Amino acid sequence: MAVTACSSGGSSNASGKAADAEPVAATAAATEPRLAVAAAPAGAGAPSAVAHSAKGTGVKAAKSSLKVASFDQKSGKAVIATGGSAPKEPAKGVAPKPSQSSKDGVAVGDVIASAPAPGAPHGVLAKVTKVTGTTDKGTEVNTAPATLDALLGDSEAKGKVPVDPSSVKVVPLMKGVQVSWTKPDGIHAGPKGAKVPLGNLRLDIGASLPTPPGSPVSAEASAAGFVQLAPEVDFSYDGKGTGSTGGPGTASLALNGDWSSAWELKGQAAATTGDKPLRMPFAKLHADPVIQVGPVPVVVNLDLTCYLQVDAEGKLSVDVKQEMKGDFRVGGAYSWGKGWSGISKANTEVSPVRATASASGKVKAALGAEASVGLYGAVGVSADLAPYLRAEGEATASASSDGKASASGKWAAYGGVDLTGALSAHLKIFGTPLFERRIPLDLYHREWKLAGGEGGVSTPKKKAAAS
Numbered sequence: 001m002a003v004t005a006c007s008s009g010g011s012s013n014a015s016g017k018a019a020d021a022e023p024v025a026a027t028a029a030a031t032e033p034r035l036a037v038a039a040a041p042a043g044a045g046a047p048s049a050v051a052h053s054a055k056g057t058g059v060k061a062a063k064s065s066l067k068v069a070s071f072d073q074k075s076g077k078a079v080i081a082t083g084g085s086a087p088k089e090p091a092k093g094v095a096p097k098p099s100q101s102s103k104d105g106v107a108v109g110d111v112i113a114s115a116p117a118p119g120a121p122h123g124v125l126a127k128v129t130k131v132t133g134t135t136d137k138g139t140e141v142n143t144a145p146a147t148l149d150a151l152l153g154d155s156e157a158k159g160k161v162p163v164d165p166s167s168v169k170v171v172p173l174m175k176g177v178q179v180s181w182t183k184p185d186g187i188h189a190g191p192k193g194a195k196v197p198l199g200n201l202r203l204d205i206g207a208s209l210p211t212p213p214g215s216p217v218s219a220e221a222s223a224a225g226f227v228q229l230a231p232e233v234d235f236s237y238d239g240k241g242t243g244s245t246g247g248p249g250t251a252s253l254a255l256n257g258d259w260s261s262a263w264e265l266k267g268q269a270a271a272t273t274g275d276k277p278l279r280m281p282f283a284k285l286h287a288d289p290v291i292q293v294g295p296v297p298v299v300v301n302l303d304l305t306c307y308l309q310v311d312a313e314g315k316l317s318v319d320v321k322q323e324m325k326g327d328f329r330v331g332g333a334y335s336w337g338k339g340w341s342g343i344s345k346a347n348t349e350v351s352p353v354r355a356t357a358s359a360s361g362k363v364k365a366a367l368g369a370e371a372s373v374g375l376y377g378a379v380g381v382s383a384d385l386a387p388y389l390r391a392e393g394e395a396t397a398s399a400s401s402d403g404k405a406s407a408s409g410k411w412a413a414y415g416g417v418d419l420t421g422a423l424s425a426h427l428k429i430f431g432t433p434l435f436e437r438r439i440p441l442d443l444y445h446r447e448w449k450l451a452g453g454e455g456g457v458s459t460p461k462k463k464a465a466a467s
Contacts, residue, residue, distance in 0.1 A: 034157060035152075035155050035157035035294030036157075036159065036292070036293075037235055037292070037293050038159065038291065039291060040290035040291060040297055065082055066080055066081070066082055066106060067081050067114070068080060068081075068112065068117035069137045070117070070118045070119050071124055073377075075142075076129075076143040077132075077140065077142055078112075079137050079138045079140055080105070080139045082138070105139055106128055106131065106141060107131065108128055108129065108130060109127070109128060111125075111126070111128075111146045111150040112126050112127070113125050113146075113148075113151055113297055113298070115290045116290070116299060120377075121288065122288055123375075123376045124376065125145070125146050125148070125299075125375070127144050127150070130142040147428065147430065148375075148431055149247050149431030151296050152239055152248075152293065153239050156237065156239070157236065157237045157238075158238075159291075161232060161233045161291045162230070162232045163232060163233065164183075165181035165230075166181055167287050168201055168285050168286070169285065170203070170284070171285075171286075173282050173284060174207060174281075176207070177203060177205055178203070179283075181200065181201045181202065182196045182197070196228070200230045200258075201228070201230070202228040203226060203228075204226040205224065205227075205282050205308065206222070206225075207222065207280060207282065208221070221265075221266065221268055222265075222266050223264070223265050224264055225262050225263020225367060226261060227261045227367060227369065228261065229258075229259050229304075229369075230257050230258045232255075233255065233256075233291060233302075233373075234254040234329070235253060235291060236252045237250075237293070238250045247336070247432050247433070248336070248430055248431060250333070250334060250336065252332065252333040252343070253331050253380055253430075254330060254332070254343050254373075255302065255330055255381070255383070256328070256329045257327065258326070259326060259328060259385070260325035261323070261324050262322070262324070263367050263389075264319075264320060265318055265319075265321075265363070266318065266319050266320075267318070268316065268318075277309050277364075278309065278310045278311070279307055279308075281306070282306055284303070284305050285304040285306070286302065286303050286304075287301075287302045288300070289302070299375065299376050300373065300375060301374040301376075301377060302371070302372070303372045304369050304371045305370045306367075306368070306369045307369070307370070308365065309368065309386075310364070310365045311363070311365075312361065312363040312364075313361050313363070314360050314361020315360065316392070316393050316411075318391045318413070320389050320413050320450070322350060322351065322415050323351040326347045326349055326417075327346070327347050328346040329343055329344075330343060330344050330383035330419065330421055331373065331381050332380060332423040332439070334427070334430065339435065340427060340439055342422070342423055342439055344441040346385070346417060346419050348417050350415050360393055360394055362392040362393075363391055365390070366386040366389075366418075367387055367388070368384060368385055368386030370383075371385065379424055380424055380429070381422075381424070381427075383419065383420065383441065384418070384419070384421060385418075387415070388415070389414070389450075390413070391411065391412065391413040393410070393412075394410055394411070411452060412449060412452035414447050415448055416445070416446060416448065417446055418443075418444070418445050419441075419444035422438040422441060423438065423439040
């Protein structure tokens, strides 16, 4: 947990607090090095920190033994406990006296940043507005939302932190979903024989699709394959260069990673309209990784919904399979004077395996993931990464009274990827100015041809029967 205390006394009191700060804060303020960005300890080793309000430049936060014992997200009421013994109960009829110094506990004006705690599964970033009393669990306080610049000040931080796949909670939404991951210590989860690189999370899915009424059994439609991700959080902050306006000079939050998929679409999918394609979410994923930015625990909230979406028209029967791999980056970047802008990048390598189609019509199937990224429970970035397969075919036939008949047709199969998304006003949590409308990410679209063909066949007219 990180806390920054606001001094109400003169300069001598402020300097006294700076002297009480732990060395990590004193060093940062003196030399202003770039703060390290790394994964925080998990479980019982989750970080806690205190920040003293020191005039000048540098980080305002320092480590602390204070812990959030409980937090009510609706009212903002919290109980703050110390790492040592619990505070003593005040005498009956005597109102508690708010502490004026964070070394005596928590005080009005302190800004608290905490890893997930009881009542706050997405972490806490709040400012103490009132100290209301003490209990055997700790000091009771009222809080209001705070921003990161109150803790990081004029410091600079930049780094990427991989997300531990074993920390991701997966909720299957369809039967047959299988989850796999492997850790450096050799621990493996998932189907026996599944090969998953270290740091990757893999989901396998196989699903039957509705077919048009009256379709033969041979036209039964299905989709199967896997999606594999190695996500990492990309965080940066620079508190310099804002003049007297406060807030950071630059900041960014993004979700990066490598991804791969291998899947196939078979059969004749039922026709759907352009407005209502068949969409089947098959798994929801959630994680709250804590990254340590200097002494400050920053809680990142990641949500992904993996889905299969099919849009079909006509009676096209397909058998398409391909393998794809690449990397992606989605998020937002802030620059003082310019505001927030979106980040949307993707690189793709494709290996077509099989592609055939027959009859007339169109079909498109996407195996995608909707993702959202936020801090302390406030979603700041939403994105949709959708690799897809599509095929289209045309067939014509003619016959004449003399017995001649002919048929011709052409078909093509394509692979592609779409990346869309938007930034929300919750990115103000960095301490940047509020923007009222969602900012769309630049649309990323790429498509390539996998296979295709065309041709015709004719039959000679029948000979007249001998008399």
